[in-house]
Amino acid sequence: MFTCIAIDDEPLALEVIKKYIAKIYFLDLKGTFTDPFEAKKMLDISPVDILLLDIQMPDINGIEFSKTLTSKNTAVIFTTAYSEYAVEGFNVDAVDYLLKPIEYDRFLKAIYKAKEYIEYLNNQELNHGYIFVKSDYQMVKINLKDILYIEGLDDYIKIYLPQKSVLTLMTLKTITQKLPSKEFLRVHRSYIVPISRIENVSKSKIKVADKEIPIGVSYSESFFAAMDNKMS
Numbered sequence: 595m596f597t598c599i600a601i602d603d604e605p606l607a608l609e610v611i612k613k614y615i616a617k618i619y620f621l622d623l624k625g626t627f628t629d630p631f632e633a634k635k636m637l638d639i640s641p642v643d644i645l646l647l648d649i650q651m652p653d654i655n656g657i658e659f660s661k662t663l664t665s666k667n668t669a670v671i672f673t674t675a676y677s678e679y680a681v682e683g684f685n686v687d688a689v690d691y692l693l694k695p696i697e698y699d700r701f702l703k704a705i706y707k708a709k710e711y712i713e714y715l716n717n718q719e720l721n722h723g724y725i726f727v728k729s730d731y732q733m734v735k736i737n738l739k740d741i742l743y744i745e746g747l748d749d750y751i752k753i754y755l756p757q758k759s760v761l762t763l764m765t766l767k768t769i770t771q772k773l774p775s776k777e778f779l780r781v782h783r784s785y786i787v788p789i790s791r792i793e794n795v796s797k798s799k800i801k802v803a804d805k806e807i808p809i810g811v812s813y814s815e816s817f818f819a820a821m822d823n824k825m826s
Contacts, residue, residue: 595622602648641665649674669708727762742803744786782810
């Protein structure tokens with residue numbers, strides 16, 4: 595079961611959320627609150643897995659409220675009548691945001707996204723075959739098997755996939771820590787490649803998905819050692 599609470603200064607909005615939660619078998623609703631400060635007292639003692647949080651409230655902005663959470667493993671789903679708040683929600687690692695009036699299908703999609711994200715956070719030492727990154731104002735799931743290569747762009751990285759690329763505010767060093775070391779190699783100060791995607795290798799270049807990627811001088815020895823281990 596995944597515990598959750600909902601905070602909204604509109605009782606009618608809470609009634610809709612309660613009705614939706616009652617339909618989802620793995621959710622355990624611990625309470626609904628029109629007063630965010632009462633909710634905060636509870637959360638400080640008993641953090642929940644999923645927090646459904648209205649953004650526009652009279653006493654405290656929902657985004658500011660989310661910054662006070664002590665648990666880093668709480669998945670926040672914002673509810674709002676104003677789509678422009680999605681950008682701010684992204685900046686505080688919101689899993690998703692729901693635009694009012696909320697349809698059940700869209701609500702269910704957000705809950706499953708939060709569920710998967712919590713499972714990922716709670717089991718990061720396990721290889722589930724995917725990672726989450728922030729992009730386009732939400733947490734985006736990336737299947738590791740789909741990654742062609744990763745390019746570093748100063749404080750950003752671009753993850754290249756067969757049908758698209760995903761840009762996220764992260765360094766290559768940080769993404770390296772999220773990837774299984776036996777499957778992904780840093781080959782250059784600006785590139786990471788999955789071994790399974792390498793088509794051919796020369797002394798100074800790798801070909802991946804019709805892209806020629808340079809092998810950096812300082813990465814050459816470790817790269818060829820890893821390739822030797824794969825072939826032995």
